[in-house]
Amino acid sequence: MLSVALVSLAAASTAYGAALAPRATCSDGTVVSNAQCCNFIAVRDDLINDIFEGQCGEFAHSTVRIAFHDAIGFSTSGGKGNGADGSIIAFGTTELGFAANAGIDEIVEELQPFADAHGISYGDVIHFGSSVALSLCPGAPVVQTFIGRGNATVAAPDGTVPDPFNPVTQILSRMAEAGFSSDEVVALLASHSIAAQDQVEPAIARSPFDSTPAAFDSQVFLETLLKGTAFPGDGAHQGESESPLPGEFRLESDDAIARDSRTACTWQALALDQALMANKFAAAMAKMSLLGQSKPSLVDCTEIIPKAAAAPLSKAFFPAGKTLADIEQSCATQTFPSTLSTQAGTTTSVAPVPEQ
Template sequence: MLSAALVSLALVSGAFARAIKPRAVCADGTTVSNAACCAFIPVRDDLINDIFEGTCGENAHSTVRIAFHDAIGWSDFSDKGGGADGSMIAFGDIELAFEANAGIDEIVEDLQPFALAHGISFGDVIQFGSSVALSLCPGAPLVQTFVGRANATEPAVDGTVPDPFNPVDMILARMLDAGFQPEEVIALLASHTIAAQDEIEPAIERSPFDSTPALFDNQVFLEVLLQGTAFPGNGSHEGEVESPLPGEFRLQSDRDLARDPRTACTWQSFALDHDTMAQKFSAAMTKLSLLGQFQDQLVDCTEIIPQAPPSSRSQAFFPAGKTFDDLELTACDNAFPTTLLTQEGTTTSVARVPPQ
């Protein structure tokens, strides 16, 4: 009986080994689980070298941004576009005219010819490109990444991308229409840790949303909680609150979501826990990348996405000159600690993201 059991176990183990054996060896010697991923190895390398120039810079930031703007053109309840299908590029003449997509034309100008030269779809160059971009940002998580999307057949509908000046009710309703709960909305906003504004205030383009835009850390979640200075109640800034850090730009939507009772506790928890923030962001980005797609018709090529280097900072800190007393907090189950470290110096001034 024992001998028969051992034989049976050996047969099962052999079958399992055959099942997980890589099915292809690529030209560069990389072993992959699906041969289709081999074609994306040179795509990955050329993105890193030619589009992103090996840095977590402006083009990497912009590719993560377009991944959201392209995919969120989707509704679970009505016909609002094809989701993560590259329509932002395929129908750029329409979608780039939408106010919420201002400034995306520059990365489209880079990614469109790149996709055509490599023979991949616009949806794939955006979503695969976003995962590759994140791999250059220290502290960023690995995002499960699929390829094999068909090109878009229709544009998204204007208004599907939340505007940073929309009230929280409108933002959460739009995101729920696309299948995202409030906690997932905040998780997606972790991308703002490597983001900057260009079109809201063109005179101060490339102004980052936190003081460490080259790191995928949780600093943005802490700094948006700092008390800001109200703009005069007129003109385009009406109701907006300026960041207290010179050179840093605060989005009205970030400020409001950080203080809304439906999302504030998630926001505050991310300010205290980089690993959970990164994990939740990764899951939300994968979900985003599959909007409008059938996962079983795509190929998982996560194994060829590099792992980002660790961040030099594992915990958010108070910028120089700021303390716990400068925070605007919401009462949550877990009390916000008063023991976070403070950066040395008397004041923090935030530099713009270098052009690329």
């Protein structure tokens, strides 16, 4: 009798699980948990082929950037915009005029007509698009991805996006207002591993933040801890700090957060553990994409997001010409280890990210 009862229980459990997760087969044969995800398979493929051109390049980087700038216009107490709703496109005449959003108009010019042509909301093209963009960057994690956002109804106000010249306390305060801890702020900055600057210093546009901008890896966390160097013809500008390598650009905010007692140990931990960096980033990014949204009203389409290739290297390294002696130890409770390898050669010079 007991075995019969167990079999019956197992059958009932299987039937209950099936009821909770109905499957649908899309026209291309892909099986998904919700039929609404079928519509986004073509969106995914067209983003990869037509917008990103199959590479972890400038437009992919910019789509990850616009996801942050769109969503962070939010406050847990209200009055700061509606979060991840695509308002940065819908109300572009307002939000693109904010200083912190300089340069985002270029990716808006790509994503707005794309969304219109595919009949999807601006919020979805940004936040679904960000996950698709990351899938092209070796080492990037798969971020939990939802679709079904409605159209934005209000613009986010100015001052919600942290600037690279803001003091750490101001940045952490603004992010806390949106619901993020200091550790989550550091995790989100992993996006700088595939980023470059255009507007902080336009004369050296597309200068990357680390020496491996085509890979989502922990190199940006390590290289930000290296001592800065003044290079010939390289002056200091608002928002910029001295970088350790020719051609590399270091944001003042990254430099300060890497060395602040509230964030330094998390920064060092992510520099030393690429898997940890990817996991923490994925969690923080998914949280950000839901700001201001009702999760139960959205559809989880994570299963159609491609998995990125593995990063070329599994851990950070000292660039050529740099050693442990160049690290500015900032975490008071954990000494930076001496076991990392050093790149061959004498000097690393970082090339600009190619224009797309």
